[in-house]
Structures are given as C-alpha cells and as structure tokens.
Amino acid sequence: MDCQRELESENTDFKSFSALLYERYDLSYPKFFKMDELCKLGILGAHILFSKLAEKEYSQDTAVILSTKTGCLYSDLRHYKSIQNSEKYFPSPAEFVYTLPNIVVGEICIKHNLLGESTCFITETPEDEMVKSYIENLFIAEKTTYCLVGWLDFRESSYNCQFSLIKKN
Amino acid sequence: MDDLKLNLKKDIIESLNLVGITPENIKDDQPLFDSDLGLDSIDALELIVLLEKNYGVKISNPEEGKDVFHSVNSMANFVEEKRS
Amino acid sequence: MGQRSFISGMGIISAIGNDVESNLSSLISKQSGIENPKLLGTQHKDFLCGEVKLSNDQLAQELDADPTHSRTLLLGMKAALETIDNANLSKEYLESTLFFNGTSVGGMDKSEWAYKGLTDGTTNKFAREFNTHDCGEITRLIASQIGLNSNVYALSTACSSAANAILLAGRFIRAGIADRIIAGGSDALSVFTLNGFNSLRILDPDWCKPFDANRNGLNLGEGAAYLLIESERSLAKRSAEPIAELVGFGNANDAYHQTASSPEGKGATKAITKAIESLSTELNIDYVNTHGTGTVNNDESESNALKKVFGPNSPPYSSTKAYTGHALASAGSLEAVFSILSIKNQTVFPALNVSKPMDILPNLVLEPEKKKLRQVLSNSFGFGGNCTSLIFQSV
Numbered sequence: 001m002d003c004q005r006e007l008e009s010e011n012t013d014f015k016s017f018s019a020l021l022y023e024r025y026d027l028s029y030p031k032f033f034k035m036d037e038l039c040k041l042g043i044l045g046a047h048i049l050f051s052k053l054a055e056k057e058y059s060q061d062t063a064v065i066l067s068t069k070t071g072c073l074y075s076d077l078r079h080y081k082s083i084q085n086s087e088k089y090f091p092s093p094a095e096f097v098y099t100l101p102n103i104v105v106g107e108i109c110i111k112h113n114l115l116g117e118s119t120c121f122i123t124e125t126p127e128d129e130m131v132k133s134y135i136e137n138l139f140i141a142e143k144t145t146y147c148l149v150g151w152l153d154f155r156e157s158s159y160n161c162q163f164s165l166i167k168k169n
Numbered sequence: 170m171d172d173l174k175l176n177l178k179k180d181i182i183e184s185l186n187l188v189g190i191t192p193e194n195i196k197d198d199q200p201l202f203d204s205d206l207g208l209d210s211i212d213a214l215e216l217i218v219l220l221e222k223n224y225g226v227k228i229s230n231p232e233e234g235k236d237v238f239h240s241v242n243s244m245a246n247f248v249e250e251k252r253s
Numbered sequence: 254m255g256q257r258s259f260i261s262g263m264g265i266i267s268a269i270g271n272d273v274e275s276n277l278s279s280l281i282s283k284q285s286g287i288e289n290p291k292l293l294g295t296q297h298k299d300f301l302c303g304e305v306k307l308s309n310d311q312l313a314q315e316l317d318a319d320p321t322h323s324r325t326l327l328l329g330m331k332a333a334l335e336t337i338d339n340a341n342l343s344k345e346y347l348e349s350t351l352f353f354n355g356t357s358v359g360g361m362d363k364s365e366w367a368y369k370g371l372t373d374g375t376t377n378k379f380a381r382e383f384n385t386h387d388c389g390e391i392t393r394l395i396a397s398q399i400g401l402n403s404n405v406y407a408l409s410t411a412c413s414s415a416a417n418a419i420l421l422a423g424r425f426i427r428a429g430i431a432d433r434i435i436a437g438g439s440d441a442l443s444v445f446t447l448n449g450f451n452s453l454r455i456l457d458p459d460w461c462k463p464f465d466a467n468r469n470g471l472n473l474g475e476g477a478a479y480l481l482i483e484s485e486r487s488l489a490k491r492s493a494e495p496i497a498e499l500v501g502f503g504n505a506n507d508a509y510h511q512t513a514s515s516p517e518g519k520g521a522t523k524a525i526t527k528a529i530e531s532l533s534t535e536l537n538i539d540y541v542n543t544h545g546t547g548t549v550n551n552d553e554s555e556s557n558a559l560k561k562v563f564g565p566n567s568p569p570y571s572s573t574k575a576y577t578g579h580a581l582a583s584a585g586s587l588e589a590v591f592s593i594l595s596i597k598n599q600t601v602f603p604a605l606n607v608s609k610p611m612d613i614l615p616n617l618v619l620e621p622e623k624k625k626l627r628q629v630l631s632n633s634f635g636f637g638g639n640c641t642s643l644i645f646q647s648v
Contacts, residue, residue, distance in 0.1 A: 071409065118505075
C-alpha cells in the first residue's frame with residue numbers, strides 16, 4: 001500500500017497556511033505551536049498521512065527516513081541573531097532546540113510513537129538514488145515493514161513537504 | 170502585585186507559545202508543571218530566560234527554578250523579593 | 254548473510270591528538286584535551302572545551318589548503334587524508350570509493366563570523382563566505398579536496414551523525430550495493446553551538462565526569478574521524494589487511510523528547526538490541542565505549558539501557574568524552590576509532606575524573622587495562638531521539 005500526500009505552496013505566508021491546516025485536519029496538538037517551521041511542516045505532513053490510516057496499517061517499528069536541502073536554516077538564523085548583542089543576550093533554549101535538521105524526525109516519532117530506524121539526509125532534490133537504495137535495503141535486510149519516506153524543505157518564499165508511507169509487500 | 174501576576178501570565182503565554190490560552194485560564198496558585206498546560210523541561214528553561222529578559226531577575230541554577238516556577242504566585246513572590 | 258564489512262584504514266583529529274597514534278597515546282596515558290578554549294573566538298572563555306590544538310592556519314599549512322576554509326572542512330580533510338594514507342588506498346581505488354559524512358555544524362564556524370561582518374559592514378564577501386554554510390556543501394568539499402567527486406552523501410542526525418554514516422556503510426557493503434566506503438564525520442566548535450548548549454543548561458562549568466554520581470553536564474568538543482570500510486572482495490583485490498570488522502549495527506528512535514533521553518533508555522535499548530540482532534557472528538561484547546556525555550540525563554538513560562540488555566553482568570564500560578569533549582556529529586566516528594584501537598591493543602580505556610561511580614552498572618573502567626577483547630560496542634545518541642549502536646570485532 002502506498003499513500004502519498006503532497007503539500008506545496010508558494011507566496012502564502014506559512015504561519016497562516018499552517019494554522020489553517022492545523023484546524024482543517026483537526027491536529028489538536030498544542031506542542032505544534034512551539035515548533036519551528038520545518039517541524040510544523042513535517043508534523044502536518046505526517047499527521048495528514050497517518051490520519052488516513054487505521055492504526056494497524058502502520059506499526060511502532062515504522063522507519064522514518066527524511067531528506068532536506070535547506071534544513072533548519074531559519075532556526076539557525078533566529079538563534080544566531082539572539083546571541084549577537086552581548087548587552088541584550090537572551091538566547092532561547094526553545095529556539096536552539098530546532099537548530100538541527102533532524103529534530104523534525106524526532107517530533108514525528110514522538111507524536112506518532114515511532115521507535116523504528118530513523119535518519120535525515122541532506123540532498124539537493126527529493127529524488128535521490130542512494131536514499132532509494134537505502135530504503136529498499138531496509139525492507140530486504142532489516143525486516144522493516146513500514147517506512148515513512150519524505151522530503152521537506154522550508155524557505156520563506158516556498159515550502160514543500162512530500163511524504164509517502166511505504167509498506168513491504 | 171496583581172498587575173505583576175497578570176503580566177507574568179501574559180508573558181508566559183507569549184513566550185511558551187500557549188495558543189488558545191488566556192490569562193484568565195491560568196489560576197494564580199495553579200501548578201504550572203504537571204498540569205493541562207503541558208509544559209516540559211525546555212519550557213522551564215524558557216521561563217528562566219523570561220524572568221531575566223523581562224523582569225531583570227536571574228536564576229543561576231535550574232534546580233532553584235523548580236520552586237520558583239511552581240505557580241504564578243511563587244513566580245510573582247520571587248520577582249518581588251529580588252526587586253526589593 | 255551478505256558481504257562482511259572490514260575496516261582497513263582510519264584517520265582522526267581530536268582534542269587529544271592530531272592523528273591515530275597520538276590519540277592512542279593520550280588514551281593510554283589518561284591525558285585529557287579539555288581546557289579553556291584558546292582558538293574559538295568566544296567571550297565565554299570559562300567554558301571548558303575539547304579543542305583541537307591546531308589553529309586553522311596550522312591545519313591549512315599542513316594540508317596545503319586555503320586557511321580561510323571552514324574549520325569543519327579542514328578537520329575533515331585532515332582525518333580523511335590520514336584514512337586514505339593509513340589504508341594505502343591508491344588513486345585508482347579512491348575514485349570508485351563512496352563517501353558518507355555526518356556533520357551538524359557544517360560551515361557554521363565561518364558563517365557566524367561572515368554574518369557579523371555583513372551586519373557591521375566589515376565584509377562584502379558574504380556570498381562566498383556563506384557558500385560553505387550548508388552541511389551538504391561541506392561534505393562535498395571534504396570529498397573533493399581528498400579526490401572524490403561523485404557518490405558523496407551527507408547525513409545530519411545531531412550527535413549520531415557519524416555513527417549513522419558508518420552504519421549506512423555497513424548496510425551498503427552487506428547488501429552488496431558498494432564495496433568501499435569512507436565513512437565518518439566532522440564538526441568544529443562554534444560560538445553558535447557553545448551559546449546554544451549553554452542556553453540548554455547542560456554544560457558542566459568544570460571538567461565533565463561521565464558516569465560519576467555527581468556529574469553535572471558535558472563539555473563540548475570538536476574533531477573529525479573516518480574509517481575506510483570495505484568488503485572482503487575489495488580487500489582481496491587490493492591485497493589489503495583488515496584492522497577490525499564491523500559486525501553489527503542498529504538504529505532506533507527514542508520518541509520521547511527533542512533533546513532529552515527517556516529515563517529508562519527506550520531508544521538506546523532498542524538500538525543496542527538491534528545491533529546485537531544484526532550480528533553476523535556470535536555475541537561476544539567485552540567492552541562498551543558509551544555515548545556517556547556526562548549529563549545527568551544521558552548517563553542515567555544509557556546505564557538503564559545497558560542494564561536492560563545485558564542484565565547484572567554488563568560488560569566493562571567507559572566514556573571517552575572526558576578526554577575529547579562531546580564532538581557532536583563526529584563523536585560517533587571518533588569513538589569508532591577508539592573502539593577499534595581498544596580491540597587492536599586489547600586495552601580498555603578508562604573513564605576520567607570519576608570520584609564516585611554511578612550505582613546502576615558494575616564495571617566502570619577507571620584505569621587503562623590490558624584485556625582480551627573480542628567485540629566492542631560503541632553507542633551514539635543524538636538530539637531528535639536518534640540512537641545508534643555499532644559493534645566492532647577483532648580480526
């Protein structure tokens with residue numbers, strides 16, 4: 001079974017867009033509002049994907065393999081700005097937490113209680129042959145039954161989330 | 170003191186991104202952690218930053234924070250104490 | 254079970270030495286590299302760090318490279334070139350070798366100063382300076398500087414990045430997808446990271462003491478290390494000698510918190526268990542090189558995980574982070590090299606700065622000791638709940 005959801009938007013302010021999807025898909029997850037944009041994007045994608053499935057259609061051992069190009073650049077910039085002024089020096093721990101591209105993987109695993117293999121690749125494009133080989137190998141050699149595979153990229157001007165849930169035949 | 174408590178509540182809501190919560194939803198003596206607000210260890214650290222940034226009051230040791238951040242009451246008392 | 258994965262070369266640069274031999278010497282003589290930072294341009298000179306003792310100028314001179322390169326790039330080049338040399342990997346074979354690199358800082362060390370210059374008008378070269386910010390770009394540059402221009406891959410999973418690069422290499426070789434892979438990671442100290450970790454209040458103001466009952470946090474570090482991992486058939490083709498074998502690997506997510514580990518060590522237990530289940534041979538773990546950062550949280554979580562997996566007779570264990578500091582993304586590869594050195598020298602390396610060991614596990618190693626070592630387990634647990642365990646075996 002292959003379930004694919006794609007959210008792509010241009011020229012729409014992400015804050016409004018994400019709030020709209022939060023309501024429309026009945027996310028009901030207050031932690032969402034503490035996250036950075038990359039994590040919000042990933043959480044929305046995962047939520048929409050999983051909400052279409054019954055619980056038995058994936059398992060706690062579901063692997064989460066994500067790729068990104070821009071990563072957490074916007075969180076990096078926010079943290080960086082907060083440590084510039086030695087007189088007004090108030091770095092935010094909640095912001096710093098998001099200055100790693102794989103935190104979105106962690107957030108998805110926390111929300112959906114997924115304890116399987118997870119990783120985060122930095123790639124130029126969503127289609128990457130190496131990542132494809134890696135995932136194929138997970139199914140063949142690692143006894144993985146389900147894998148959430150995704151590409152997400154956040155930039156203020158455009159944000160992109162392409163997630164699929166793949167099941168072994 | 171009431172003004173201080175109201176300001177603290179507004180600041181807590183804003184700095185911890187508690188969407189859908191108003192100052193009226195937070196009682197003065199309500200335990201902030203172990204409650205419906207769903208706060209965690211990172212939020213505790215954010216509150217330390219909040220007190221320093223907005224109220225000029227420093228907590229050097231996160232352990233000290235456990236008592237200070239018990240409720241809005243304890244936070245307000247701490248701020249008042251440090252200021253005098 | 255598939256092709257076996259052998260390590261036939263390694264390279265390392267860390268706070269305790271600029272190459273494999275000097276790192277080994279420091280480990281045996283209990284010489285820590287943690288001190289007040291001398292090179293990092295931070296105002297927080299009071300935070301002890303595991304700083305590599307060569308400046309960018311010195312690194313560049315040794316490498317005949319551009320001194321304005323990102324430090325992550327320079328460290329990566331140094332360690333990767335030692336790996337190639339150590340493995341006697343000729344140009345002919347290098348060209349068809351893959352490169353898997355883990356990094357979290359990327360070129361941040363350079364961007365953070367360039368940005369400053371951009372805002373106060375002291376530089377207008379910002380485009381060139383920021384070009385190397387990205388983890389993918391730094392990876393590509395390390396590869397190209399050592400003679401690799403294709404089959405280059407970047408991972409970024411925080412503190413388990415380099416360990417995951419090694420895991421990925423093991424997978425690919427076992428599956429017959431590739432025969433020869435340079436895998437590891439590089440991260441330089443940066444003001445960005447130091448300030449960030451300080452805001453999380455997990456830095457020890459003094460020298461860290463992993464697995465001490467009164468431990469108080471971690472010291473940051475930096476470094477780079479790589480392994481040349483190759484299949485049996487590639488070894489035979491090159492008439493190369495293996496140093497050790499990668500016999501098991503496992504990864505799992507803790508699914509608990511963005512930066513803290515579950516107290517019971519769920520993810521860690523699963524990763525270690527998966528590594529054991531993946532063993533291509535009998536289980537004979539004689540020593541554990543732990544993740545052991547020195548934070549109250551990690552060391553408790555990891556101890557509980559080891560106890561769950563091994564029961565009351567948990568193997569001797571220690572952390573080497575009181576030597577090197579926590580070198581973030583590269584930690585997993587630094588410690589892979591240390592695990593292999595342990596096996597090669599049949600010696601366990603001690604925990605440093607411990608006055609009172611924690612009481613969860615027995616057998617915290619406190620002195621270097623010759624020991625029969627068949628397999629060593631190496632753990633790396635990253636923010637985002639990413640837990641990786643690797644098992645190395647003697648040859």
